[in-house]
Amino acid sequence: MSTTDRTARPRLATLVTVGVSAIVLLTVLSLLVLVDHFAIDYAEREAGQRLQQLSWQMRDALNRVIQKATGDVALLTALPQIRDAQSPAETRKVLESLQKTFPDYAWIGMANPDGTVYAATQGLLEGVDVSGRDWFKGGQDKLYAGDFHPAVLLGKKLPQSSDPWRFVDAAGPVQRADGSYRGVLCVHMSWGWARRLAHNILAPADKQYSADIFVVRGDGTVVLGPKGMEEQKIVNSSLALSQAGATGSLKETWGDERRYLTGYSLSGQKGDPATLSWSVLVRQPEDLALAGARALERQILLLGAVLGVVLALAAAVVARRLTTPLNALSKNIEQRLSMPANAADAAPPELVPVDSYHEVQVLSRALAELLRNEEVHLGTLRALNEKLETTVAERTREIARKALQLERALAQEQSTQQLLQERAAELRAILDNAHDAFIALDPGGVVLDWNRQAERLLGWSRAEVIGQPLGAMVLPPLLRRAYERDMRQLAEAGAGTESVLNRRIELTLHNREGKELSVEISLAYVPRSSGHLFIAFLHDISERRSLFASMEAMALRDTLTGLPNRRALMQTLDEALQRANRLRQSCAVFFLDLDRFKQVNDRYGHEEGDELLRQFAERVRQTVRKTDTVGRLAGDEFIVILEMLHSDDDAQETADKLRPVLQQPFVLKTATVMLGASIGIAIHHPDDPADIEMLLGRADRAMYVNKQQGAQQRARR
Numbered sequence: 278m279s280t281t282d283r284t285a286r287p288r289l290a291t292l293v294t295v296g297v298s299a300i301v302l303l304t305v306l307s308l309l310v311l312v313d314h315f316a317i318d319y320a321e322r323e324a325g326q327r328l329q330q331l332s333w334q335m336r337d338a339l340n341r342v343i344q345k346a347t348g349d350v351a352l353l354t355a356l357p358q359i360r361d362a363q364s365p366a367e368t369r370k371v372l373e374s375l376q377k378t379f380p381d382y383a384w385i386g387m388a389n390p391d392g393t394v395y396a397a398t399q400g401l402l403e404g405v406d407v408s409g410r411d412w413f414k415g416g417q418d419k420l421y422a423g424d425f426h427p428a429v430l431l432g433k434k435l436p437q438s439s440d441p442w443r444f445v446d447a448a449g450p451v452q453r454a455d456g457s458y459r460g461v462l463c464v465h466m467s468w469g470w471a472r473r474l475a476h477n478i479l480a481p482a483d484k485q486y487s488a489d490i491f492v493v494r495g496d497g498t499v500v501l502g503p504k505g506m507e508e509q510k511i512v513n514s515s516l517a518l519s520q521a522g523a524t525g526s527l528k529e530t531w532g533d534e535r536r537y538l539t540g541y542s543l544s545g546q547k548g549d550p551a552t553l554s555w556s557v558l559v560r561q562p563e564d565l566a567l568a569g570a571r572a573l574e575r576q577i578l579l580l581g582a583v584l585g586v587v588l589a590l591a592a593a594v595v596a597r598r599l600t601t602p603l604n605a606l607s608k609n610i611e612q613r614l615s616m617p618a619n620a621a622d623a624a625p626p627e628l629v630p631v632d633s634y635h636e637v638q639v640l641s642r643a644l645a646e647l648l649r650n651e652e653v654h655l656g657t658l659r660a661l662n663e664k665l666e667t668t669v670a671e672r673t674r675e676i677a678r679k680a681l682q683l684e685r686a687l688a689q690e691q692s693t694q695q696l697l698q699e700r701a702a703e704l705r706a707i708l709d710n711a712h713d714a715f716i717a718l719d720p721g722g723v724v725l726d727w728n729r730q731a732e733r734l735l736g737w738s739r740a741e742v743i744g745q746p747l748g749a750m751v752l753p754p755l756l757r758r759a760y761e762r763d764m765r766q767l768a769e770a771g772a773g774t775e776s777v778l779n780r781r782i783e784l785t786l787h788n789r790e791g792k793e794l795s796v797e798i799s800l801a802y803v804p805r806s807s808g809h810l811f812i813a814f815l816h817d818i819s820e821r822r823s824l825f826a827s828m829e830a831m832a833l834r835d836t837l838t839g840l841p842n843r844r845a846l847m848q849t850l851d852e853a854l855q856r857a858n859r860l861r862q863s864c865a866v867f868f869l870d871l872d873r874f875k876q877v878n879d880r881y882g883h884e885e886g887d888e889l890l891r892q893f894a895e896r897v898r899q900t901v902r903k904t905d906t907v908g909r910l911a912g913d914e915f916i917v918i919l920e921m922l923h924s925d926d927d928a929q930e931t932a933d934k935l936r937p938v939l940q941q942p943f944v945l946k947t948a949t950v951m952l953g954a955s956i957g958i959a960i961h962h963p964d965d966p967a968d969i970e971m972l973l974g975r976a977d978r979a980m981y982v983n984k985q986q987g988a989q990q991r992a993r994r
């Protein structure tokens with residue numbers, strides 16, 4: 278943290294002073310709010326009640342005066358001097374005596390039923406017609422109170438005064454002793470009494486309250502009020518409320534645009550003509566009514582300001598006392614911090630303890646201890662840092678060396694990778710151009726690779742077979758189970774099994790069209806980290822097989838006659854002997870040798886001899902049963918094998934059937950020749966030893982004997 282930063286922050290002394298001042302300010306403001314809310318509200322209510330009470334006092338006083346006037350009228354009309362008056366003088370006397378009791382009775386008079394004044398105080402208006410006056414009309418039937426009005430007739434007759442004459446009337450009917458109507462008696466009260474009432478009511482508190490009393494007639498005309506407002510009309514809320522019969526107080530603005538608190542009430546009894554309904558309003562300016570509360574508010578504000586200043590000063594002094602030792606402590610620490618870094622080796626000066634109040638002493642000691650510990654830790658940290666830097670330098674060198682190795686290894690890896698890719702491409706080319714079909718399988722027998730030769734051989738394209746199981750596609754159904762079993766065993770045993778791996782196996786497969794193909798398979802196992810492989814090379818051996826079969830057939834055939842040759846005859850004879858023993862039925866062997874065949878060769882040539890041998894073979898084959906075997910043993914020697922003999926005679930019968938057939942002439946190209954053939958018969962019985970040489974030897978010997986006998990017979994002929 279820079280020095281600028283530190284000085285930019287407010288000081289503790291400032292914070293404490295401002296804090297205390299703010300608390301005092303808040304307290305004063307709160308008090309002002311409370312005063313405004315409660316004290317002024319209270320003062321308002323108090324003033325309202327006071328004004329309301331003044332209004333009531335005035336109302337009651339007015340009621341009492343009107344009541345007294347109507348009471349006096351009732352009293353007069355009951356007097357015999359009035360009821361049965363004999364002369365105006367007598368009546369006048371009674372009236373004047375009443376006038377003396379209440380000076381505000383300005384005029385008292387009695388009118389005849391026709392409205393002419395019969396008698397009156399001081400004889401005023403006697404004989405004058407008052408039948409049109411309200412009091413005369415209202416007072417004919419019952420007691421009547423006449424509202425405030427100016428003097429009409431009496432104004433000029435009464436003595437002049439500073440104020441013009443204003444009256445309130447009280448009137449009532451006068452009845453004779455016999456109950457007949459005599460006239461109306463009326464009292465005119467001058468308005469001065471009302472002014473005195475108001476003055477008396479307000480006088481005790483006038484200085485204190487500066488209140489005004491208003492008596493307002495029903496039409497809104499002020500009949501009693503401050504100078505200048507009398508006989509003026511007013512309109513305000515308190516008037517309306519009082520006219521509605523309500524009583525109370527309120528705050529309102531009057532015609533002079535000032536705010537007043539006003540107490541209001543209504544005099545008289547509604548519907549009673551002997552009373553007068555006047556609104557009695559007592560008003561006081563709001564500022565005067567609330568003057569006390571406002572003064573309290575000002576005092577609190579002043580007191581708060583003084584208290585704030587005093588407390589702020591006190592707080593400043595206390596804060597200064599608190600911060601001085603802290604500043605000293607800070608200065609010590611800053612001095613230590615400002616020591617240059619290279620001076621770390623030299624022992625730094627101890628922190629000077631600050632001798633002040635308890636907390637600062639504790640803080641000072643704690644900081645000194647902290648600094649000592651920091652020195653120790655700094656020393657340890659420096660040592661650790663040096664060690665760490667050494668270690669980091671070593672590690673950096675090590676990392677650089679490893680990075681170099683890694684770079685070389687990566688380069689090597691890249692070149693190996695490239696080599697591998699080239700090798701893979703080469704391999705692909707080799708496989709695609711190989712003469713043999715190449716198939717790679719996973720251990721489950723699913724095709725992983727398939728070269729062009731495999732496409733040509735089996736008919737499926739590479740894309741069609743990748744991912745397909747090979748066995749289901751190319752193996753005949755009978756072989757599939759064996760194939761799947763073998764694949765499982767191979768997958769389990771891997772390279773360890775030698776059953777079919779690395780050997781050539783011949784198999785018959787189906788191509789895509791279902792045609793059988795003979796193939797030679799060489800299967801190899803390739804162990805890999807990512808799933809082992811079986812690779813198979815398939816070579817089409819169909820042609821070789823058919824060639825071999827035809828060669829084998831040729832090896833067993835006599836090329837001249839097409840009959841089985843000696844080798845084939847040996848195999849057939851061996852099988853026949855086995856069958857005879859097994860089926861318990863005899864078989865026979867004929868040994869046939871042409872007689873004098875050599876002479877044909879010698880006379881007609883070797884080719885004619887060959888033709889004769891072919892015709893002879895065909896003639897023998899046609900003569901014996903199809904199930905019998907005819908073969909050429911060598912030269913002009915033929916063998917016939919007869920199986921399933923019922924008896925030895927069956928063989929003799931066949932020989933007898935052959936002899937004449939063979940003696941028939943043979944038509945050759947250049948000549949027709951007649952030859953015979955000597956037949957030697959040897960019979961093999963089921964219990965005889967299965968010795969073909971011995972059996973052939975016996976047949977040969979028998980043939981020889983027969984040939985000799987035939988030669989002798991020909992010589993004798």
Ligand SMILES: Nc1nc2c(ncn2[C@@H]2O[C@H](COP(=O)(O)OP(=O)(O)OP(=O)(O)O)[C@@H](O)[C@H]2O)c(=O)[nH]1
Nearest residue numbers: 870871872873874875876878883884886887912913
């Ligand atoms: N044309 C021809 N002659 C053959 C063939 N094989 C053997 N020969 C001849 O057949 C003759 C057989 O000899 P021999 O059995 O002594 O002659 P042979 O005249 O029948 O005598 P005998 O049996 O005693 O009557 C020989 O002259 C052979 O050269 C052959 O394939 N074709």
